[in-house]
Amino acid sequence: MNHLELTKKVEWKDLKKLSVKEMLIENNISLPWFFISLFLAYKGYYWAALPFSGFYFLTALRQVHNGFHNSLGTGKFLTWLSMYLNSISMVTSIHAVKFNHIRHHKYCLSEEDYEGKSASMKWYEAILYGPKHIFLIHWITFKLANKNYKKNMIFELISISVFVFVAFYFKIDFLIYHILIMFFGEFLMAFFAVWTVHHDTHENPNIARTQRGFWKNKLTFSMFYHMEHHLFPAVPTIKLPELAERIDKVLPELNKKQTF
Template sequence: MTHQEILKKVEWKDLKNLSIKEMLIENNLTIPWFVISLTLAYFGYYILALPFSAFFFLTALRQVHNGFHNSLGTNRFLTSLSLYINSVLMLVSIHAVKFNHIRHHKYCLTEEDYEGKSANMTWYGAILYGPIHMFLIHKVTLQLGNKYYKRNVILELISILVFLALIFHFQIHFLIYHVIVMIIGEFLMAFFAVWTVHHDTHDSPDFARTQRTGWKNKLTFSMFYHLEHHLFPAVPTIKLPELAKRIDEVLPEIEKKETF
């Protein structure tokens, strides 16, 4: 069954709309994890802060990912502002990530898909490739992106450098902790955000891996409903569990390879 046939068979367009409550959740999901992680780090409890930092990184990834697909329920300015703020906090140009992610959907797992390069590697190869992955997405965006992307990437990179300069100049230790954890998170993106959901799917790139175990999806904030996302990228993350149910009811024959 083709992607277009699946789009016609599954009711999904109503899932694009967010209630006010859902919009508030998607746009503020990062805040408690960020505040708790920095508070613990401020008082020197770095080990205790680690899981909260990890959840901040994961929820920020969810937030910007929805922003890529205009699924935050906000206007263009607020969506761009969200991408900018998360760029500084996550220490990567999120517009560079967006440019490559949109290409990833268009050219999934082909030579033109720079985001997806690690999908055909071994798991440990994808981890080692992480720093190259982060460098490459910035390079590709500055080479191939239009003026909008190039301007935003440069603005975000300058803002990140200013942020880092202030932190290390004034030796703000709890923010130095945050910087270290975010850099580690970014270096693991080629593994967690690409390899886990796309390895061994090259024969059918549109049919990514997915995760249907309830507690695992709660723990990962529904970020591993990747089959569902690739088939229906306009559906916000908060609606993916419902979308998964609809796909199972209408198309139970679709193979669902698990992420982990």
């Protein structure tokens, strides 16, 4: 069964609409983790701050990922603002990531899919590939994107540079901690955001890996419902558990490779 046949069998369009509560959750889900991690780092409790920094990175990724697909439930400006602010706090141009992610959906795991390059590697190769992955995300945007993407990327990179310069020049330790942890997270993106959900799926790229298990998905903020996302990219992350239930009910025979 191909991609189009699958999407015709599952009701999904009603899941695009967010309630006010759901919209507030999707647009602010990263903030508690962000402020708690910064507060603990400010107090010098860096080890205690680490898990909160990790959860910030994951929830911020969820937030901007919804922004890529216009699934935050807000208008264009607020979506742009969310992506811009998270660019600074995640020390990566999110518009560059968006450009490559949209191409990833269009050319999934083909030669034109620069985001998906690490999917064909071994797990340790994907980890080592991380720094090159982040460099290529920006370089490919510079080479192939339209003027609007390039303008946003350059603006974000300048803003990030100012943020990093201020933190290091004035030796603001808790911000330096945050910047270093975010760099570390970005270097692991090729493994966690690509390899874990796409390895050994090249025979049918749009049937990506997924995750079942209540606590596993709670702890990962539903970010590993990746098969569901590839089949129905317009569905916001908060609705993916319900979408997964519909897919399981309508297509119980579908081979669902687990993420972990």
